[in-house]
Amino acid sequence: MQFIFDSVKIHNLNVSPKNGADKFTMKDLLVWVRTNLIKERPEMFMKGDSVRPGGLVLVNDCDWEHSGQLDTNLEEKDLVVFISTLHGG
């Protein structure tokens, strides 16, 4: 997955909610990442609004399935990790 992000593993981001919204969710983050970070083949990372099947997401080392997946609210200094399972074992 790294090659679509210019082979950079860790990105420090400064993002803010759009249109004066008071919350920034995972859905907003994915849109921002697709627009600003992915250089090629966005379909390797996302399908529709969410991550591609086979991609795992952790927010602060917790499975995003706990916190509402795309509706997970993000705060300052949150750590979001994307892990692909689609490779040889």
Added chain:
Amino acid sequence: MAENHKKAAGRLCYLCNQRRAALKRPKTLEQICRECFYEVFEEEIHQVIVKNQLFKPGERIAIGASGGKDSTVLAYVLSELNRRHNYGLDLFLLSVDEGITGYRDDSLETVKRNEIQYGLPLKIVSYKDLYGWTMDEIVKMIGLKNNCTFCGVFRRQALDRGAALLKVDKLVTGHNADDIAETVLLNILRGDIARLSRCTSITTGEDGPIPRCKPFKYTYEKEIVMYAYFKRLDYFSTECTTLSPFFLGCNLLLFCFIIFPSCLLRDVGTWCLKFVSINWILYKLLSLSASIHRVFCCRHIFT
């Protein structure tokens, strides 16, 4: 903290009810903490080994290691369980160097680190030494059309020969529950009844010199990845650079024309409708089967 973080922080582990839940197990849908996850993950694999009598004390076992997530976790867990439960096994790492630049050379570096990290002796066998060809040379010759098939067949024999050189009693691979489900589906699509009947066996090749087993047969891929992540295990995670586009299009189309010969005999209108319907179904099946085919040829040619 935000509302969602409060909720996540408030969700306690289903098992210990003390620590914060870190993941939802796809196997059981339980929300559990890291420590409980390690325990249940390792215990379940131990139970699979014991109930299926996979090993005997004193056996020499080669772990097929590619540097990927499954084989790295397998090496880690097996050496841990060997110690904890006194299996009495001599464990080795066995790797195959197909000669794929930018993929295998990098993943072998990972296996070499695993050798030091887990204290397991490593043996690497290469296509170049065994067959006189690397995969890069083969792809240069034949292109990206059938290279996965070549690689799968070569790797099977390479592992057998490596295992014989190590004089091991068994070979274990990191095939997980998702892999086996994909193999079943692909064998159904291919109509391969012979493979379908044996592809879910936890041990294969018992009538041969070196049987193979899959201790991760009931382990979900997501859990293997989460285990590797939480334990910060060192593994290599890039797709093979010689990955070929799907091949099944022609075969399935031919299959459809064989079973629907009447398509060719009826009037044009009906024929066109059937042709479009079949191709729509084909498109959907091919989208699914492309990755399954890659996995099948690349990793499941063993079964």
